[in-house]
Amino acid sequence: FRFHTSGELESIEQLRLYAQICKDNDEVVFYIYTKAFELLKQWFDELSANGESVPENFVINLSMWKNNVDEYLKDERFAKCNIFEYDEEKNSSFAHCPAIDKNGHETGVTCAMCRKCMRRGSKTAVYPH
Secondary structure, eight states, rough: OOOSSSOOOHHHHHHHHHHHHHTTTTSEEEEEEEEEEEHHHHHHHHHTTOOOOOTTEEEEEESSTTTTTTTTGSSHHHTTTTEEEEESSOOOOOOOOBBBEEEOOOOOOOHHHHHHHSTOOOEEEEOOO
């Protein structure tokens, strides 16, 4: 299940709620995409202080564009997140999302069919569209 399909994370309270939903429904994989790296850092700090961690079924995809995530990846907590790169130059070394071809057209492959971004450890790029 993808949280927040449009827009961006707004608060730590929102992350707490998402984490609780994940804990209450551990048979479901939940995932988000975000560029709110400072907000994530604050939440990770809060989790660490409380001896907690991100639920295993909560997958966080960091939206990378022009290396905006590089500084955060030095933090091992961010390294456990996925990276989803906007491949503006069409030269990413990451595997490309099968939903969009090099010309920016939809291919008919859906997230439910691929599920790559729903598994930890993914590094995926998407062509401009």
